[in-house]
Amino acid sequence: MSHAPQSRPPQAGRTDRPPLPGRGETGPPATGPGAPPEDTAPVGPGDASSTGEATTESTAPAAGDGAGPRVHPVDECRPFTRVLLFGVQHVLVMAATPISAIFLMSATLGLDADLTVDLLSAAFVLSGAGSLVQSLGPWKFGPRLPFVMLPGGAPLILFLAIAEQHGLRTAGGAVILTAVFCFVVLPVFSRLLAFFPALVIGTMIVIVGVNLVKVGAVLVTGTPGSPGFADPGDLGLGMATIGFTVVFYLVFTGVLRQLAVMLGLLAGTVLAAATGALESGHPVGGQLVNLPQLMPFGTPEFHLVAALPLMLYSLASMAEATGQTVINAEAVGKRIDRRTDVPKTVRGDALTSLFGGFFGLPLMVTSGENIGIVRVTGVRSRFVTAVAGVVLIVIGLLAPVTHAISVVPSPVVGGTAMVVFAVITVLGIQMLGRSDLDRHTSTFVCAVALALGLLPILVPGVYGGFPPDVRILLESGVAVGAFVAAVLNVLFHHVRPGLAARATLTRTGSDR
Numbered sequence: 040m041s042h043a044p045q046s047r048p049p050q051a052g053r054t055d056r057p058p059l060p061g062r063g064e065t066g067p068p069a070t071g072p073g074a075p076p077e078d079t080a081p082v083g084p085g086d087a088s089s090t091g092e093a094t095t096e097s098t099a100p101a102a103g104d105g106a107g108p109r110v111h112p113v114d115e116c117r118p119f120t121r122v123l124l125f126g127v128q129h130v131l132v133m134a135a136t137p138i139s140a141i142f143l144m145s146a147t148l149g150l151d152a153d154l155t156v157d158l159l160s161a162a163f164v165l166s167g168a169g170s171l172v173q174s175l176g177p178w179k180f181g182p183r184l185p186f187v188m189l190p191g192g193a194p195l196i197l198f199l200a201i202a203e204q205h206g207l208r209t210a211g212g213a214v215i216l217t218a219v220f221c222f223v224v225l226p227v228f229s230r231l232l233a234f235f236p237a238l239v240i241g242t243m244i245v246i247v248g249v250n251l252v253k254v255g256a257v258l259v260t261g262t263p264g265s266p267g268f269a270d271p272g273d274l275g276l277g278m279a280t281i282g283f284t285v286v287f288y289l290v291f292t293g294v295l296r297q298l299a300v301m302l303g304l305l306a307g308t309v310l311a312a313a314t315g316a317l318e319s320g321h322p323v324g325g326q327l328v329n330l331p332q333l334m335p336f337g338t339p340e341f342h343l344v345a346a347l348p349l350m351l352y353s354l355a356s357m358a359e360a361t362g363q364t365v366i367n368a369e370a371v372g373k374r375i376d377r378r379t380d381v382p383k384t385v386r387g388d389a390l391t392s393l394f395g396g397f398f399g400l401p402l403m404v405t406s407g408e409n410i411g412i413v414r415v416t417g418v419r420s421r422f423v424t425a426v427a428g429v430v431l432i433v434i435g436l437l438a439p440v441t442h443a444i445s446v447v448p449s450p451v452v453g454g455t456a457m458v459v460f461a462v463i464t465v466l467g468i469q470m471l472g473r474s475d476l477d478r479h480t481s482t483f484v485c486a487v488a489l490a491l492g493l494l495p496i497l498v499p500g501v502y503g504g505f506p507p508d509v510r511i512l513l514e515s516g517v518a519v520g521a522f523v524a525a526v527l528n529v530l531f532h533h534v535r536p537g538l539a540a541r542a543t544l545t546r547t548g549s550d551r
Contacts, residue, residue, distance in 0.1 A: 111372075111373060112371065112372065112419040112420065113183070113184065113185065113371040113372075113373050113419050113420060113421050114183075114420070114421065115419075115420045115422070116420070116422055117418075117420055117422070117423075122420070122422055122423050122426050123426055123430075125416065125418050125423045125426075126423050126424070126425075126426030126427040126429070126430055127427070127430055128294065128297075128298075128412065128416070129187050129409050129412055129423065129424055129427040130187075130427050130430050130431055130434070131298050131301050132297050132298060132301070132409060132412055133166075133187055133189050133406050133409060134301055134434075135300050135301050135304050135455050135459060136189045136190070136406070136459060137159070137162040137163060137166055137189050137190055138159070138304070138444055138447070138452065138455075139255070139452055139455055139456035139459055139460075140162065140189075140190040140192075140195050140401070141155060141158045141159045141162050141190075142155075142258060142447075142449065142452040142453075142456070143195065143199070143251075143254050143255065143258065143456060144158060144195070144198075144199065144401075145158070146257060146258050146449060147199050147203075147254060147257070148199065148202055148203070148207065152445060154335055155445055156329070156438075156441050156442055156445050157329075157331060157332045157335050157399075158335065158398075158399055158400070159435070159441045159444055159445060160329050160330075160331045160435045160436065160438075160441045161331035161332070161335075161395070161398035161399060161400055161435065162189075162190055162400060162435070163431050163432070163434045163435030163441070164331055164398075164431070164432050164435035164436065165188075165331075165391055165394060165395045165398060165400055165403060165435075166187070166188050166189050166190070166403070166428075166431045166435075167427075167428040167429060167430070167431030167432035167433075167434075167435065168391060168394070168428065168432065169188030169387065169388075169390075169391030169403050169405075169428070170186065170187045170188050170424055170425065170427055170428030170431060171425055171428040171429070172188075172387045172390060172391060173186035173187075173188060173384065173387045173405060173424075174186060174421040174422070174424045174425040174428065175421070175425055176383065179382075179383055179386055180383060180386045180387045180390055181383055181384070181386075181387040182364055182367075182368075182375065182380040182381075182383045182384045182387075183383075183421055184364065184367045184368060184371065184373070184375075184380075184384075184421055185367065185371065185409070185410075185413055185419065185420065185421045185423060185424040186363075186367065186384070186387075186405045186406070186409065186424060187405070187406045187409040187424050187427055187428070187431075188387075188388070188391055188403050188404065188405055188406060189403065189404065189406050190395075190400055190401050190402075190403060190404075191356070191401060191402050191403065191404035192247055192248075192251050192460060192463055193243070193244075193247040193352055193356075193517055194214075194349065194352065194356075194401040194402035194404070195251070195401045196247060196250045196251060196254070196517055197213075197348050197349045197352060197401070197515055197517060197518065198210050198213070198214065198349070198401035198402075199254070200348070200511065200514060200515050201213050201345050201346070201348070201349070201511065204345065204507060204510065204511045204514070205340075205342055205345045205507075205511065206336075206340070207336035207337075207399070208336050208337050208338065208339055208340040209339075209340045209341075209342045209345050210336075210345075211334070211336055211339040211340075211396050211397070211399055212339035212340045212341040212342065212345075212346070212396070213341075213342070213345055213346035213349050213396075214349065214392060214395065214396030214400070214401060214402055215339055215341070215393060215396035215397065216341055216343070216346040216349075216350070217346055217349040217350050217352075217353050217392070217402060218389045218390070218392040218393035218396060218402070219389075219393070220346075220350050220353060221353050221357065221385060221388070221389035221392075222386070222389055224353075224354070224357075225357075225382055225385055225386065225389075228354070228357045228385070229378075231354055231357075231358075232358050232361065233533075234354075234525050234528070234529060235354060235355050235358040235525065236474065236528065237470050237471070237473050237474040238471065238474035238475075238481055238484060238485060238524065238528055239355070239488075239521060239524040239525050239528055240355050240358060240359065240470060240521075241467045241468070241469075241470030241471035241473075241474055241485075242467070242471065242484075242485050242488045242489060242492070242520055242521070242524045243352075243355055243467070243492075243517060243520055243521040243524065244463060244464070244466055244467030244470060245464055245467035245468060245471065245489065246467075246489065246492040246493060246496070246516050246517050246520040246521075247463055247464075247467070247517055248460055248461060248462075248463035248464025248465070248466075248467055249464055249493060249496060250496050250516060250517065251456070251460030251463060252457055252460050252461050252464065253496060254456075254460075255453050255456030255457040255459075255460055256453065256457060257453070258277075258449045258450065258452055258453025258456060259273055259274060259276075259277035259449070259450045259453035259454060259457070260273065260274065260277075260453075261273070272314075272316065273449075273450040274450070276307065276310065276311055276314075276316060276448060276450040276451060276454070277307075277450040277451070277453050277454035277457075278454065279307060279310055279454070280303055280304065280306070280307030280310075280450070280451045280454030280455055281303070281454045281457065281458055283302070283303040283306035283307060283310075284299050284300055284302070284303030284304075284454075284455070284458050285303075287299040287302045287303055287306075294412070294416060297411065297412060300455060300458060300459060303454075303455060303458070304447070304451060304452070304455045307448075307450075307451035307454060307455070308447050308448070308451055310451075311447075311448045311450075311451055316448055316450075317446060317448060326438040327437065327438060327439070328436050328437065328438060329436060329437070329438035329441055330436065331398050331435065332398070332399075333397060333398060334397055334398075334399070335398065335399040336399055339396065339397070344508045344511065344512070345508075345511050347512060347518070348511070348512060348515040348517065348518030349402065349518075351518050351521060351522060352402075352517060352518060352521065353402070355521055356388070356402070356404060357385050359404075360381065360384045360385050360388060360404075360405065361377070361381050363384070363405055363407060363410070364377075364380055364381050364384045365377070365381075366410055367410050367413070368380070370410050370413045370414050370419070371413060371419035371421075372419065384405065387405075388402075388403060388404060388405065391403040409424065409427075471485060480531040480532065481532075483527075483531070484524055484527040484528055484531060485524070487523060487527060488520045488521075488523040488524035488527065489520065491519050491520060491523050492516040492517065492519050492520020492521075492523065492524075493516060493520070494516070494519075495513065495514045495515070495516045495519070496516045501514075502514050
């Protein structure tokens, strides 16, 4: 989705932003304390100006300078300590998203503690591996831009729907099928972009956000009808976590504000420990390294109909990747060729998702908030996010760390998740605001798509009387909303104007 960056709270990620979970929006612009630090490369002839003007890969030396071409800031290798510091900063900004995503999976699907730890480990390792691919750009994978990857928000909802209808093995197979589908469709996907304008993708993102907030709320309250549902203590802990996040976002500025969600999660955990609500972890068994389990749900099963909602979403995700690649290039002041660099981003997403499917994860996507970190700090080196990828892998492999994360109380994670995923809804509304809703046909398309897309979310089981293969398609509010919006957009904004133009030409010809 090619769209301008919007100022927003941190931690939403690509919708696709799992921000868990999802994509397409950047963080706040550089202002005040978040202005570029001293080690930021100076802006000179050929560098990007403050307006984000694109530059070439390298710049010529200044007149009279005998040195060779200066390395572009995105390709600079900075001192290791500084690179590590900024890399850890990227990790802190996005860490709440994979944590929230895995907790949502565990709570929704009733996974045991050991499997949850395995999935946490896999989420961090694959996020790190994907970040390395996108940042270093081996062969035709990755645009060599400062990207960080994480589990997507919209794919997570679709993954959970498939798992509940057809089982976890089919859900894993659907992720693998979708990753392969991305590779197959990639050569012609540019022709499909016209079917996914801001109107369609914005509608889809709103539906995704509402769904994710609902799932996040279940982490706080529990399932309706279950023992302890809406316990006041759990509600208080979840609301306190949200309150901490708001205070941190209000008090801090610049880079620290970007960490507000993560700090809120930590503060909520401390409060839980102080009140005796901290869950007791299971023993690590003296293990230092915990390797993610391959095929944790068993051998993947491939069901094409079950995978269709995820495949439909992947088309919108490719459009979103286009916008993110352009925005990232503008943030670092690097001129790119959309015909070659955008497909590299999509290939990086697809490759990471392909491996993620074998480790039980939903589709992986590039993180939008990390582009905001680049803008805030002014540090444009892609090696910073490459180091962030290494840090993520180390976190995923260290058994004590993943076990420590797994004992964070569900209400705390739920409070964090509600904030993270509500931002996705806001991003969708912002996108709809740029889609000319003053045009009555656009308003009608959005209204119908939202009505049909939100129906299975607001009225669970509404399609319970349909056959399973039909039900999996209809109960996916994201897929239904995106499909309806895309079809109506084509009918109202492509087919109808074309027919009207032909009718006008016919009348003009007959008058002559």
